[in-house]
Amino acid sequence: MENLRYPIGKFIALTQIGTGQRGVWLTDIEQLPSLLRQAVAGLDEAQLDTPYRPGGWTARQVVHHLADSHLNAFIRLKWALTEEAPVIKAYFEDRWAEHADSRQLSVEVSLAILEPLHQRWTYLLRSLIEPDFARGFVHPEHGRLIRIDQQMGMYAWHGRHHTAHLTALRSRAGW
Numbered sequence: 001m002e003n004l005r006y007p008i009g010k011f012i013a014l015t016q017i018g019t020g021q022r023g024v025w026l027t028d029i030e031q032l033p034s035l036l037r038q039a040v041a042g043l044d045e046a047q048l049d050t051p052y053r054p055g056g057w058t059a060r061q062v063v064h065h066l067a068d069s070h071l072n073a074f075i076r077l078k079w080a081l082t083e084e085a086p087v088i089k090a091y092f093e094d095r096w097a098e099h100a101d102s103r104q105l106s107v108e109v110s111l112a113i114l115e116p117l118h119q120r121w122t123y124l125l126r127s128l129i130e131p132d133f134a135r136g137f138v139h140p141e142h143g144r145l146i147r148i149d150q151q152m153g154m155y156a157w158h159g160r161h162h163t164a165h166l167t168a169l170r171s172r173a174g175w
Contacts (some may be wrong), residue, residue, distance in 0.1 A: 004053035007164040011157045017149045022125075022133065028156035030122040032043060032163065033114040036066065040107055040165040047175060052165040057097055059169060062162050064102040067110035067117075067132060073155050074121050080137045080148055081128075087138045125152065 006012045014021065040048065040063060048060040057065065072091065096102060101109075133149040146154075169175075 004168070005056070006161070007168045008157070008160055011154060013150060014069065014153060017133070017153065022149055022152060024124055025152040025156035026125055028160060029125070029152065030040060032066070032070075032159035033111065033118050035115065035163050036063065036159070036166070037111050039163050039170070040111075043170075043175065047173070050169065050173070052169040056165070058103070060104075060107055061097045061102050062165055063107040064105065064110045065097050066159065066162055067113045068096050068102075069093065070114060070121070070155065071116060073151065074117060076137050077124065077148060077151065078123070080135045080151075081124075081132065085136065085138055085145055087140055090140050094156075105135055 040059060043059060049058045051058050052062060068091075070149040076088050079088060128148070134147055136145045136150070138144065139146055
């Protein structure tokens with residue numbers, strides 16, 4: 001069950017983050033929309049409404065969750081760049097995933113959101129200078145500063161994590 005829940009392993013935060021590692025994460029963030037689109041290409045409605053694991057979200061919910069989450073991540077980045085250690089607003093991702101838009105709407109809507117969002121996100125990240133990566137925000141659940149470079153790592157992993165849920169489901173189901 002753990003492999004179904006964490007197909008690429010749990011997120012491991014790095015303490016030392018350099019230019020090379022940020023470059024890898026930037027590529028992951030940049031490529032997510034196309035990899036996600038490939039992961040759901042050709043799936044029919046019944047397949048999209050299949051949970052990626054017992055008790056897990058459906059493939060459709062995973063796609064919409066990525067749009068919800070990455071929209072929040074982009075806004076958090078902007079806050080971190082424009083305010084001094086702002087306390088961000090957390091949200092209940094599980095509750096968001098239960099609404100009609102996440103359960104019924106075409107995945108194309110969220111794929112269409114993610115493509116330009118990730119273009120803006122990666123463009124902005126590429127424009128940053130070294131001191132910018134140490135700026136951050138405070139997440140109320142963690143009570144500590146999360147630096148921009150740490151956020152990059154979390155969301156690079158997040159995109160790969162959920163894409164792997166979908167590709168693993170397709171593989172197990174023979175789609």
